[in-house]
Amino acid sequence: xxxxxxLSAINISADYILDSKRGLYLNAIDNVSIDFRSDEVIGIAxxxxxxxxxxxKILYGAAFPPLIIRKGKVYLFTKDNSKIDITSITxxxxxxxxxxxxxxxxxxxxxxxxxxxxxxxxxxxxxxxxHDERIDAKETITKIKxxxxxxxxxxxxxxxxxxxxxxxxxxxxxxxxxxLFNPRIVIADEPTTxxxxxxxxxxxNLLKDWQRNSKTTLIMVSHDMSVHAYMDDRIVxxxxxxxxxxxxxxxxxxxxxxxxxxxxxxxxxxKGEKKLKTGIAGEPPNLLNPPPGCRxxxxxxxAMDICRREAxxxxxxxxxxxxxxxxxxxx
Amino acid sequence: xxxxxxxxxxxxxxxxxxxxxxxIWVGLTLSFIISRLLPFNAADYxxxxxxxxxxxxxxxxxENMRRQLLSLYxxxxxxxxxxxxxxxxxxxGNMGPSFAYFPTPVRDIIxxxxxxxxxLLMSASIINWIIGNVIGVxxxxxxxxxxxxxxxxxxxxxxxxxxxxxxxxxxxxxALVLKLPLTMYGRPVAVGVSLGYILSMFERALVPLLGLVxxxxxxxxxxxxxxxxxxxxxxxIVYKILQGAKDRHVTGMVFRNALIPQYTGLxxxxxxxxxxxxxxxxxxNYPGIGLILRSxxxxxxxxxxxxxxSISVIAVAIATFILDLxxxxxxxxxxxxxxx
Numbered sequence: 001x002x003x004x005x006x007l008s009a010i011n012i013s014a015d016y017i018l019d020s021k022r023g024l025y026l027n028a029i030d031n032v033s034i035d036f037r038s039d040e041v042i043g044i045a046x047x048x049x050x051x052x053x054x055x056x057k058i059l060y061g062a063a064f065p066p067l068i069i070r071k072g073k074v075y076l077f078t079k080d081n082s083k084i085d086i087t088s089i090t091x092x093x094x095x096x097x098x099x100x101x102x103x104x105x106x107x108x109x110x111x112x113x114x115x116x117x118x119x120x121x122x123x124x125x126x127x128x129x130x131h132d133e134r135i136d137a138k139e140t141i142t143k144i145k146x147x148x149x150x151x152x153x154x155x156x157x158x159x160x161x162x163x164x165x166x167x168x169x170x171x172x173x174x175x176x177x178x179x180l181f182n183p184r185i186v187i188a189d190e191p192t193t194x195x196x197x198x199x200x201x202x203x204x205n206l207l208k209d210w211q212r213n214s215k216t217t218l219i220m221v222s223h224d225m226s227v228h229a230y231m232d233d234r235i236v237x238x239x240x241x242x243x244x245x246x247x248x249x250x251x252x253x254x255x256x257x258x259x260x261x262x263x264x265x266x267x268x269x270x271k272g273e274k275k276l277k278t279g280i281a282g283e284p285p286n287l288l289n290p291p292p293g294c295r296x297x298x299x300x301x302x303a304m305d306i307c308r309r310e311a312x313x314x315x316x317x318x319x320x321x322x323x324x325x326x327x328x329x330x331x
Numbered sequence: 332x333x334x335x336x337x338x339x340x341x342x343x344x345x346x347x348x349x350x351x352x353x354x355i356w357v358g359l360t361l362s363f364i365i366s367r368l369l370p371f372n373a374a375d376y377x378x379x380x381x382x383x384x385x386x387x388x389x390x391x392x393x394e395n396m397r398r399q400l401l402s403l404y405x406x407x408x409x410x411x412x413x414x415x416x417x418x419x420x421x422x423x424g425n426m427g428p429s430f431a432y433f434p435t436p437v438r439d440i441i442x443x444x445x446x447x448x449x450x451l452l453m454s455a456s457i458i459n460w461i462i463g464n465v466i467g468v469x470x471x472x473x474x475x476x477x478x479x480x481x482x483x484x485x486x487x488x489x490x491x492x493x494x495x496x497x498x499x500x501x502x503x504x505x506a507l508v509l510k511l512p513l514t515m516y517g518r519p520v521a522v523g524v525s526l527g528y529i530l531s532m533f534e535r536a537l538v539p540l541l542g543l544v545x546x547x548x549x550x551x552x553x554x555x556x557x558x559x560x561x562x563x564x565x566x567x568i569v570y571k572i573l574q575g576a577k578d579r580h581v582t583g584m585v586f587r588n589a590l591i592p593q594y595t596g597l598x599x600x601x602x603x604x605x606x607x608x609x610x611x612x613x614x615x616n617y618p619g620i621g622l623i624l625r626s627x628x629x630x631x632x633x634x635x636x637x638x639x640x641s642i643s644v645i646a647v648a649i650a651t652f653i654l655d656l657x658x659x660x661x662x663x664x665x666x667x668x669x670x671x
Contacts, residue, residue: 062573099575113570117587117663130575161663177574 005077006217007036007059007103007185012072014058017065018288026287028054028067030241030295033314036185039215041208043228043249045264046238049284052221053108055238056187059219060105061086061094076102079184096131104178106188110171114162120173121158127180144180151176151206168199175206185217192227204231225268229253234320237261240285240295246322257323259300294326302327344656351652358644359637363417366633366640367410373430373631374400404430406633417637426638431630437638440623445642448607448619450529451536455543456604460597463548467555468586471563472578483556486549494546498614501542513538539615551596558589591662598650605646606639 012032018024028051036042036059044052054067063069074086076098086098099105107113115123124144128135135143148155153172162170171191178186188207192200208231211218220231228235228249235252237245237260245258256262263280282299285291291298297307306326315328378397381388388396401407405416405427420427426437470479489497505511562568562585571581607621620639627635659666 060573095575095577099573105573107566107570107573109566112566115567115571115584115588117591117661119663126571126576126580127574130577130580161667163664164667 003037003039005035006038007077008075009034009036009055009059010073010075012055012058012074013070014054014063014067014072015070016054016067024288027290028241028287029058030290031311031314032072032241032243034236034243034246036217036219038184038217040233041211041218041220041231043220043222043232043235044238045222045225045228045235047223047284049240049287050238051241052223052238053189054241056105056189056219056221059086060103060187061089061098062105063087076185078102100127100131100178100183101181102183103185103187104181104183106175106178106186106191108189109194110174110191111167111194113174114170116162118161119158120160120162120165124158124177124180127177131181133181147176147180151179151210168195168202171195171199171203172206175203179210182214183216185219186211187219187221189221190223191220192222193224200227207231225264237264240290241287242295242324243322244296244324246320248319248321251319251321257317257321257328258296258325259302259327260296263301347652347655351648354648354651355645358648359418359421359641360414362637362640362644363414366637367413369628369631369633371631372401372406373404373633374406376631377430403433404428404633421641426641427634429627429632429635431627431632431635437634440635441620441638441642444607444618444620444623445605447532447536447617448612448621449604450532451539451543451611451617451619452604452608453601454536455540455547456597456600458540458544459547460551460593460600462544463551464555464586464590464593466548467552468559468582468589470552470556471559472582472585482552486553489546489549490553492546494610495614497546498542498611501545502614505538505542535617539611539617542615543611551593554596555589555593558592559585562589591658594658594661595654598654599647602643602646602650606643 010033012029013027014029015025015027018026032051032055034042044055046052057063057067058069059074061074069087072087076084076086078084084098086094089098114120118126121141121144125137125140128140144158145155148158151172153169153176157165157169157173162173165173171194175188175191186207191207192203195203204227207218207220210216218231220227222228232249234246234248236243237252237258239260245252245256245261247257251257252261253265256265260280267277267279269277280299285295285298291308293309294300294303294307294312297303300307304326310326312324312326313329314322314324316322317328374397377400378393381396382393398407405413408416417427424438426441428434429437429440432440466482470482473479506513565588568581568585571584576584605620607619607624609621609625611617612619612621613625620642624636624639626632627639
């Protein structure tokens with residue numbers, strides 16, 4: 001495979017400060033390492049509160065208080081193969097040269113992210129300004145029109161105000177915005193949660209076509225396993241701030257390793273199945289005071305003694321599969 | 332499409348205009364009714380003044396005089412006829428004569444006093460609005476927590492205190508503690524539309540203006556700060572930050588979006604100018620319309636009273652009309668009601 005690592009998270013741990021005087025911290029991300037490769041769609045799956053959005057905030061370099069990074073690094077590999085640590089460079093550098101040019105972001109709530117008092121066109125022009133792209137007005141418009149054409153968006157939308165567009169159109173405009181400078185990495189944080197399934201398919205196709213054509217990295221965050229089944233090449237499964245399993249889409253769906261992934265996949269409704277589905281017993285742990293050892297052990301049907309005492313190691317199996325579970329640890 | 336939008340624009344304006352006319356009519360009628368609800372009238376007042384002065388006139392003479400004054404003022408006619416006369420006169424811009432300063436027309440009295448109130452109160456409103464809003468936005472995004480806390484506490488303490496107390500406190504500090512020059516007694520300048528006269532107005536307005544501004548900006552400051560703090564968490568602001576917007580772009584955008592509600596406050600605040608401010612003018616011995624209104628009420632001068640109130644009513648109605656016309660310029664969501 002002719003791909004290379006574009007973004008690499010190494011041993012990230014991060015907390016939300018709730019009350020620093022009383023020492024109340026919510027451990028949202030615990031020891032997460034993932035490599036993101038060029039030309040792939042990598043999905044981050046997990047339930048609400050599992051740390052998906054927090055993780056991508058950190059990957060994007062937007063870890064603002066109350067979120068603090070305890071340890072770990074995020075390296076961005078640029079086209080000329082230099083290595084930039086996103087967690088330690090200045091805001092100004094990040095803002096001007098990294099965001100939108102190397103790595104861009106499609107936010108969770110695209111319905112409300114466009115400035116209501118500016119035309120769509122002007123919101124594109126503003127982004128040029130933020131990054132000191134000095135090109136003349138006419139050229140800018142041509143560039144934006146090209147982008148709209150390539151993504152199959154109606155040019156008229158450019159002269160509209162956000163409130164005049166439908167929800168699906170607004171979402172597409174936001175996607176177009178994020179692709180403005182042809183970034184090598186795009187993070188899509190629940191891009192289809194707010195729209196109906198028909199629009200959802202259109203938006204997913206838009207993203208997928210763009211990714212296939214440009215051979216870039218698309219990081220898809222979603223709690224919806226059907227979105228992952230449709231989009232992803234690789235899937236990262238998160239549970240309570242941990243990455244519990246990483247594997248190719250087929251491996252995750254056909255041959256899940258981690259007990260959580262197994263139960264998750266078993267709970268999905270399959271075509272033609274008439275059996276009543278059961279959820280996973282219990283509730284996700286309170287991250288203010290996570291359970292000792294493996295965070296999944298209170299709900300895990302395979303829990304052993306060691307699971308209650310020690311955090312499981314990160315086990316790398318063949319074909320880039322990673323699972324964090326004592327069941328697969330060689331002792 | 333184009334024609335349709337022009338047509339809808341015209342019908343929008345016509346509707347708002349009709350609304351404005353109705354508002355003025357209701358306001359005038361109410362002020363007419365309220366003035367007639369006073370338990371005494373100008374004739375009673377004048378006669379009682381005469382009697383109190385211990386004049387030699389008999390009770391019969393006083394009663395005759397009262398009757399004559401009533402017919403002179405037109406107050407002997409039935410109330411309904413008075414009302415119709417009143418409406419007709421207002422329609423042609425005639426506010427009738429003042430009773431207390433008979434036969435000086437009310438219009439002349441108002442024209443003499445109104446510019447004073449406008450100079451003072453309008454500058455105060457505009458300055459307060461600008462200072463309050465700018466500091467409000469800056470406070471919302473500032474990282475200097477201590478400075479912001481001082482400003483905010485000052486504002487929170489002063490906002491609920493009535494101006495009678497604050498104004499007096501200001502005067503005491505200004506004149507007795509700091510012993511600064513009092514410019515509000517003015518110097519003799521010929522009345523008229525001359526630069527010297529206008530300058531002398533500002534000179535007299537200086538101290539009361541200072542007194543109004545020192546504590547007056549806090550209201551719009553608090554409001555703007557809360558608005559801006561909430562706006563900083565709006566999805567579209569956060570998204571702009573993640574797009575790589577510079578800080579000044581973010582500030583500008585917060586300001587632009589928060590301006591929409593604040594603009595209403597400014598325009599409606601400006602209309603208060605036309606009623607003058609009895610308190611401020613009394614406190615600073617400033618010859619504005621508020622003082623005139625006070626004397627009109629105490630002497631039962633219906634025409635002058637209604638005249639001053641009607642100016643205010645008309646100002647509010649026109650300001651609302653202007654707001655309705657200019658709001659769409661400020662907010663595209665009103666300009667182009669869309670699918671959204």
